[in-house]
Amino acid sequence: MRAQFVLSEIGVGLRRNLTMTIAVVVSVALSLALAGASLLVRDQVNSMKDYWYDKVEVSIYFCIKADHNSPQCAAGAATDDQVAQVKADLDKMAPLVQSSTYESSQEAYKHFKDSNPDNPLLAAVGPDAMPQSWRVKLSDPTKFDVIQSAFAGKPGVKSVDDQRKILENLFGLLRGLQTAAFVIMVLMLFVALLLIVNTVRVSAFSRRRETGIMRLVGASNFYVQMPFIAEAAFAALLGSALASGLLVGGHFFVQHWLAKKVQFITFIGLSSVVAVIPLLVVVGMGMAAVAAFFTLRKYLKV
């Protein structure tokens, strides 16, 4: 097989079908960009999980005087013994419980006052209204249930709260975006596939003279089909290059604009973006080549 001959045939084919080629390139680019975005959002969620789960705590709140109406606090405010008992039980639960720190009512009131200086409630309530608590750090933040079942309902304990729940809402939103990107990607990929199939069909039809002669003189199936497959793969290569460009562009948008507006999130780096590019190229070209191959099986019989 002579490369120069094959390459010139590919060039002729792509130019002859220029509008179809553009349609293939754009639809492949969009679907691959969405595929890449979907992968990157997953990376982003994972990296945020690692970062935030390290910081989240489980809080065990104790009863205060005002809670005597709720059933688990019928005995009134928690006693110092009850608080000490929970601490002793927590210490027995190592290594799951990494550390636990005490927050008194006064400290809780001060934190609340510092973070909400203008809240009108401040005038109405004193430190008595804020429950004392143990702030528990877990070695595995997903094992919240263990702490929950061990301490909920213990004497003096009002509730066991997981800060992770707050983050779950954010992660849920991101996962929703990821799913949406994935669904749109599947649709776009389908459109791209149909376009490739049609482009190959038109290409095969417009070159039926050449292929007819090729079969006549005994060119192998591979030689007859190669230019069409290479054409589709080349268009997909252009598409995946465009998709990579879109992703890198998106990354710089996030880095230079979004990251300044949303400072509490650490965004994934360029290296993660670059890491998905080879995957996009392989998937794009492979998909186009396979689609072309199966289309040709139907249109170029021996």
Place this chain on the structure above:
Amino acid sequence: MIRFDNVSKTYPKQNRPALDNVSLEIEKGEFVFLVGSSGSGKSTFLRLCLREERPSTGAVHVLGKDLGKLSNWKVPHMRRQLGTVFQDFRLLPNKTVGQNVAFALEVIGKPKSAINKVVPEVLDLVGLGGKEERMPGELSGGEQQRVAIARAFVNRPMLLIADEPTGNLDPQNSVGIMKLLDRINRTGTTVLMATHDQAIVDQMRKRVIELDKGLLVRDQARGVYGYQS
């Protein structure tokens, strides 16, 4: 070279077979005319020889191979060993004469050096020496058919199959083409030619095989086209 054993071919959705229990043998080096009216089965006969179709029943042997049993991926290799010429020339209009002949060698992976050597040789042989750079559209029908014959013969095949090669040509050009085919035949290549051209068949006095409604009705050495009706 070619052997048909009780070959029938019925196309899907047709009652009458296009070829009905045909048996014959064509030996190496023969020149054979295949005659018959339209729809007599000539084209089917040639398509079976080229393995563009498979027989419904019976066996077709070409160049020692049973084409009914030949797997698809071996067909291209089989076709390289025979040459084919058609009424409509089948040249690529956007390639020069030389490129048209070279194309047949390029797509079977021949090295460039070999192509550069044999293309002028074969063009000389068919009487088109020095016209490598011309486009097919600039040539007469007879010359275009010579290009097609050059392309078919460039690999020096054992068998040349021609489907009405003079069908689009005037009598003078037809005679030229027949002289060329006769010369190719004298090099030892078997020639099988389907034709409607009565004058040519009567003049050449070669073996004549006549088909009628799919049946083999005549196989005559040194025959003529047929009885006047």
